[in-house]
Amino acid sequence: MIYRTLGKTGLRVSQLGFGAMRLPMTGRGAEAHVDRDLAVRMIRRAFEAGVNYIDTAVNYCNQDSQRVVGEALKGWRDRVIVSTKNHYYGEDEGEWRRLLEDSLERLGVDWIDIYNHHGISWQRYINAVKPRLAKWMRKARDEGLIRHICCSYHDNCENLKRLVDSGYPEVITLQYNLLDRSLEEGIAHAAAKGVAVVVMGPVGGGRLGAPSPVLEAMVPGIRRVPELALRFVLANPDVSVALSGMSTMEQVEENLRTASDPTPLTEQNRTAIAEHLVRLRKLAELYCTGCGYCVPCPAEIGIPDTLSAYNTGRVYGLWNAARTAYRRLLKRPGQKGVDACIDCGKCEEKCPQNIPVRKYLQEAHAALTGDSATPA
Numbered sequence: 001m002i003y004r005t006l007g008k009t010g011l012r013v014s015q016l017g018f019g020a021m022r023l024p025m026t027g028r029g030a031e032a033h034v035d036r037d038l039a040v041r042m043i044r045r046a047f048e049a050g051v052n053y054i055d056t057a058v059n060y061c062n063q064d065s066q067r068v069v070g071e072a073l074k075g076w077r078d079r080v081i082v083s084t085k086n087h088y089y090g091e092d093e094g095e096w097r098r099l100l101e102d103s104l105e106r107l108g109v110d111w112i113d114i115y116n117h118h119g120i121s122w123q124r125y126i127n128a129v130k131p132r133l134a135k136w137m138r139k140a141r142d143e144g145l146i147r148h149i150c151c152s153y154h155d156n157c158e159n160l161k162r163l164v165d166s167g168y169p170e171v172i173t174l175q176y177n178l179l180d181r182s183l184e185e186g187i188a189h190a191a192a193k194g195v196a197v198v199v200m201g202p203v204g205g206g207r208l209g210a211p212s213p214v215l216e217a218m219v220p221g222i223r224r225v226p227e228l229a230l231r232f233v234l235a236n237p238d239v240s241v242a243l244s245g246m247s248t249m250e251q252v253e254e255n256l257r258t259a260s261d262p263t264p265l266t267e268q269n270r271t272a273i274a275e276h277l278v279r280l281r282k283l284a285e286l287y288c289t290g291c292g293y294c295v296p297c298p299a300e301i302g303i304p305d306t307l308s309a310y311n312t313g314r315v316y317g318l319w320n321a322a323r324t325a326y327r328r329l330l331k332r333p334g335q336k337g338v339d340a341c342i343d344c345g346k347c348e349e350k351c352p353q354n355i356p357v358r359k360y361l362q363e364a365h366a367a368l369t370g371d372s373a374t375p376a
Helices: 036-048 065-073 093-107 122-142 157-165 184-192 204-209 225-234 249-259 267-287 303-314 319-330 346-350 357-368
Strands: 003-005 012-014 016-019 053-055 081-086 112-120 146-153 171-175 196-200 241-245
Touching (some): 016 036, 016 249, 036 249, 053 065, 053 196, 065 081, 112 122, 112 171, 122 146, 157 171, 157 184, 184 196, 225 241, 225 249, 267 303
Parallel strands (some): 016 241, 053 081, 171 196, 196 241
């Protein structure tokens, strides 16, 4: 295993972290819980191979993740850096404290190494963290219940830089992957200021977990998209840890092999990937830039999101992810599928690119509701 320094914390961390959000589950709905035997074996296999960073949260895996991580930590606590999160942004210090104490109990630990505000944004920092939650965090640190004040982040690049410049968090966990490089400049800014970056979603929340002939051809010798995706993140020197949410032992073994390679990607590989992604993005924009001028639709069709899902399959070859995105879109309140189109043409009247929107929508619906691996 290869280790990196976790920013100004000084901790030495494995460049692969175990994300405990997608542990194997049994049961359905509210009764679903983690398959303890398999999950504990997977986590300990990672520990045995040198992974020393694990991340969880209160609500992961039907609120069962922290307890399973706690079981896996027995006998390993002094060798593993534990990260978890507190999602409370209200005004009741007692409720915030209760969540902290619950996490300590579920994990079976006396302290938490990396304690995160869960899902921070700049507005949440200004409105809730700076005036009150920061005091609660510092109090918990002074009491020895947590070691480092950190956050998971969901906002734009400019606000990421602002948060870094505030001097508040020591570690920021954020989204970054082959398909979403929007925070790349902010990641470099954080590293320059000594704020560590932990990447969640290196495989794009599962989108990059499926085969794609388009992406598989990017780098000679790399045949699987998940491996390419993880190598891409690890090749960024400004990233300390890439968290992978693993749900099978096969995924654990594949990630361990990838993270043990001292050269995840050459500079030539990175340049070739970047150039290829630019070409793909330009191709996607020929079909739709996502400007949103076409909505609201009189028939309540989510036009930009539908075409975005279509682009995921058509341009990047990620048809499984595209179909999943479309199914989720259809479950949103007030959103209808393309089959609800009344053929009014208002979307095309408003499209600044003069795209034949109705034609693409029909193609998208046919491709995204089909049963085959790729559209006809």
